Amino acid sequence: MYVCLCNGVTESAIHRAAQAGIRTLGELAMSTGCSTGCGSCSEVAEEVLRDAVAGPAVHHRREWVAA
Numbered sequence: 001m002y003v004c005l006c007n008g009v010t011e012s013a014i015h016r017a018a019q020a021g022i023r024t025l026g027e028l029a030m031s032t033g034c035s036t037g038c039g040s041c042s043e044v045a046e047e048v049l050r051d052a053v054a055g056p057a058v059h060h061r062r063e064w065v066a067a
């Protein structure tokens, strides 16, 4: 799924960036270009990055809360 349409940055790319040590939106922008166009993806990109850094436990917890 694309997170940043302006720069073609996918959710997978953000996960890979997190695995490579990216921790902030600024670092993500520098490494992938995410959020450097219109900026409308910034909030979602930050959330995806935060979840990627936190790891799978966050996803499980969200699913559990939503269910």
Ligand code: FES
Residues within 6 Å of the ligand: 003, 004, 005, 006, 007, 034, 035, 036, 037, 038, 039, 040, 041, 042
């Ligand atoms: S959608 Fe990411 S900068 Fe426009």
